[in-house]
Amino acid sequence: xxxxxxxxxxxxxxxxxxxxxxxxxxxxxxxxxxxxxxxxxxxxxxxxxxxxxxxxxxxxxxxxxxxxxxxxxxxxxxxxxxxxxxxxxxxxxxxxxxxxxxxxxxxxxxxxxxxxxxxxxxxxxxxxxxxxxxxxxxxxxxxxxxxxxxxxxxxxxxxxxxxxxxxxxxxxxxxxxxxxxxxxxxxxxxxxxxxx
Numbered sequence: 419x420x421x422x423x424x425x426x427x428x429x430x431x432x433x434x435x436x437x438x439x440x441x442x443x444x445x446x447x448x449x450x451x452x453x454x455x456x457x458x459x460x461x462x463x464x465x466x467x468x469x470x471x472x473x474x475x476x477x478x479x480x481x482x483x484x485x486x487x488x489x490x491x492x493x494x495x496x497x498x499x500x501x502x503x504x505x506x507x508x509x510x511x512x513x514x515x516x517x518x519x520x521x522x523x524x525x526x527x528x529x530x531x532x533x534x535x536x537x538x539x540x541x542x543x544x545x546x547x548x549x550x551x552x553x554x555x556x557x558x559x560x561x562x563x564x565x566x567x568x569x570x571x572x573x574x575x576x577x578x579x580x581x582x583x584x585x586x587x588x589x590x591x592x593x594x595x596x597x598x599x600x601x602x603x604x605x606x607x608x609x610x611x612x613x614x
Contacts, residue, residue: 428489455469464505548599
């Protein structure tokens with residue numbers, strides 16, 4: 419609740435033209451938007467340009483912006499639309515497989531990125547990464563929104579243009595796949611341990 423009221427105050431200050439608010443919003447969210455954009459494309463310049471365009475448009479239209487108590491969700495929703503438009507202009511059409519309106523999100527979780535940097539994966543970490551690879555891009559995306567971003571189903575539906583029931587089913591099926599995969603790997607680990 420404190421985060422929501424803090425976001426509401428910061429956003430309202432930005433809409434009123436308070437100088438500190440824009441820099442604070444940028445400071446809090448630009449890196450996250452960059453990481454999010456890199457999940458769709460390896461084109462760093464396009465990702466950065468889209469972030470700059472997003473903030474330029476926010477400044478330009480600040481007096482017309484609606485109220486929000488979740489700035490990150492508001493920015494992410496706008497950024498996703500802008501990035502989708504820019505990707506359509508610049509990238510190969512094969513990027514748009516599932517829905518011609520939306521790019522396929524090839525998620526790399528922050529845990530995964532950290533583990534890959536270490537280059538030494540223990541068995542458990544390897545199993546988790548392999549399990550995530552068993553999910554479809556859409557399943558990985560919805561799991562990311564639900565459990566990494568902590569978005570509720572209404573927000574996820576808005577971002578992914580899904581119906582509420584479809585979003586819940588997609589999360590349920592993704593968790594089921596993960597559970598089955600982890601269960602299979604657990605049996606494999608127990609089998610390997612028993613032979614040592």
